[in-house]
Each structure stands twice: as C-alpha cells, then as structure tokens.
Amino acid sequence: GEDVEQSLFLSVREGDSSVINCTYTDSSSTYLYWYKQEPGAGLQLLTYIFSNMDMKQDQRLTVLLNKKDKHLSLRIADTQTGDSAIYFCAESPGYSSASKIIFGSGTRLSIRP
C-alpha cells in the first residue's frame, strides 16, 4: 500500500541548515510535495517535485529526490525562527489519481537561538 514516513522531530540552531527526510513506498508516485503547517493554520504548499527530476531549488529551499531509494529530502538554508512549523512530506500515487495526496505524519522543526 501507499505509505509515507518521516521522523517526528528536528531541532536546529538559527542560521544553520535544516534537512528533513522522508521515505515513501509507492514507486508510481508522480508528484512529491513538501507542505508547511503553522500552529492553528491549514497546510501551505512549500514546493513540489515531479518524479522525473532529481533536484529542485527555490530560494532557501532545496528538494532532493532519490527514486531508487524512494527518499525525498527538504533542505532549508539559513533557518530562521519563522521556519518553526510542522513539515509534511506527501506523494501523489500515479497519473490516474494525480490529485489524491498521501501525507506523512509530519516533522516538527524547532529552532534554537
């Protein structure tokens, strides 16, 4: 079945880089996503990567995809206090249901001064 796994917590020092990792099981995933959820708010799409790409960079965000290992990572450069949130990895399993998204349980990122 479809499953997305990620570690529950990550603590980094302000100004350092944060790397959040995720593994997924469905090899037919078409899109892979990173969402951000701040307290009391809905989810906000940060970035996504198409399955035929290895890397995508968007300002402070870098997404790396290793399809062989079914591993996705999100790197946040120069982490700031405003980056404190829960980050969800997610996948869309296949063309036939491209809009259906399977979410991981989220990684809570906390920033140390």
Next chain:
Amino acid sequence: EAGVAQSPRYKIIEKRQSVAFWCNPISGHATLYWYQQILGQGPKLLIQFQNNGVVDDSQLPKDRFSAERLKGVDSTLKIQPAKLEDSAVYLCASSFGTSGSRFYEQYFGPGTRLTVT
C-alpha cells in the same frame, strides 16, 4: 484572492451528538476536498468532489459521515452520531481542477477543531 473559508473554527460536542462543518472554496475552484487530521498525524482524505460530483469517498465512514456539495461551490461535512475517535481537525481544501496529467495545487483552509467528549 480570498482563501478557503471554514466554519466553525472550534466545536466541542458530546459523543452521540451531531455536528456539521462548512467550507467555502476559492472562487472558480472545481475540486473540493475534506481531510481529517488526527493529532500527531498527517491529513487523511475523507472525500473529494469535482463540481458537485463525488470523485473519491473510499475513506469516508459512511455509516456516520456524510458530505454534500449541492451547487458545486460550498460544501458541508456532517457527523452523526459522533464518536470519541472523531476528535480531530477537519480540513477543507480546494484546487482549480483535477486531471491525470496535470498538477493542481491544493489550497487549504484553517480547519475546524472538533473535540468529542
């Protein structure tokens, strides 16, 4: 552009009572989703509409949950009767469309936090 609106933001009910949540998607968005997010977990899709038709309701507990989107715009999700395990945040999202070969970003509302006692 106004975002996805949801109400109420918070609701506390006793088990076996009924509750309804309302969602108004972004104007022009054909697809509407209801997710259940239990504390400490990621959102789980309950039901997906395209316009006023159901695309996927495979994970909706149909014995107690129902949802409608009669005019293809706003939507209501109902739970009757509620159980303790229904305590969660109910998120509504909308997207421009749905297609097997194109990406459509889902925009999420702030959610309704339901506590069943």
